[in-house]
Amino acid sequence: MQPDQGWVSLLAKRLQTDKLDYKVANASISGETTYGGVKRIEAVLKAHRPAIVIVELGANDGLRGGTVEKTRANLEAIVDACRKAGARVVLVGIHLPPNYGMAYTDKFRKVFADIARQKKLALVPFLFEGFAEKPEYFQPDGLHPAPNAQPLMLDLVWKALRPLLKR
Numbered sequence: 523m524q525p526d527q528g529w530v531s532l533l534a535k536r537l538q539t540d541k542l543d544y545k546v547a548n549a550s551i552s553g554e555t556t557y558g559g560v561k562r563i564e565a566v567l568k569a570h571r572p573a574i575v576i577v578e579l580g581a582n583d584g585l586r587g588g589t590v591e592k593t594r595a596n597l598e599a600i601v602d603a604c605r606k607a608g609a610r611v612v613l614v615g616i617h618l619p620p621n622y623g624m625a626y627t628d629k630f631r632k633v634f635a636d637i638a639r640q641k642k643l644a645l646v647p648f649l650f651e652g653f654a655e656k657p658e659y660f661q662p663d664g665l666h667p668a669p670n671a672q673p674l675m676l677d678l679v680w681k682a683l684r685p686l687l688k689r
Contacts, residue, residue, distance in 0.1 A: 523661070523668070529675040533683075536676065541542035542687050547572065551646040555582045556596030561602050574686050575604040576679060580634070583598045584653065585618065585665070590629045597637055605641075612644040613637060617654065619665075644682040649675055 525548075527613060534546040548572040551558065559579045567575075577600055583593040597613070604611050615634030618627045631648075638645035650667065652658040652674060659671035667675060 523666075523672075527669040529672045529679065531678045532672055533536045533679065535678070536680065537687075544573070544687065546590075550578070554579065555580055555586070556580055556593050556600065556682055557583075560596045560599050563603045567603060567609065570610045571607070572604075574683065575603070575609045575614065576612045576614060576683065577601065580630075581616040581618075584622065584626075587622070587626075590626070590633055593630070594633045594637065597633065598641070601637065601641055601643065610644075610647065610686050610688065611641075612679065612681075614646040614649050614679065617648050617650070619683065635676075644686060646678050647680045649678060651678055 528548075530546060537546065544593075549562070549566045549570070553681065556579045556638050559577075576608070579600070579672050580597060583596075601613065613634055613639075613685075615631065618633050622630075625683060635645065635647060637643065638652045640658050648654070650659075650671070653671055657664065659668055659674070660666065661668050
């Protein structure tokens, strides 16, 4: 998939089309875990000085079988660093495939909602809502969304993000 096909690039285009004065800095790294996010967040915040941060991390923690407690702690540290820097936060949740077991997947899924509720954050409960079980929206690996899924993901993020944006 080309970078300009991703939902983050589509977000930048939507902001421009809607004449909202925000710039998008995509600080994501493919394959990153929340641990990597914690290690990089201070430098990213310093470099970009964002008004809003969309935190979409955690899937790789879960897919690698990391502890839910460590994922939670890392996400909370990222959110706290963003807030300390004066940024508002949108937290994006993810669900794991069922082969990880019901107990683990349920506990993992709840982390995002719990953090959003406790820290009063805007939340996208599930980034793949409405298409997670439709193979035509995924690349051949069955995990990564295909280009045709990107506008759907943007719409989900937009619902949580739009109330935070100022004209």
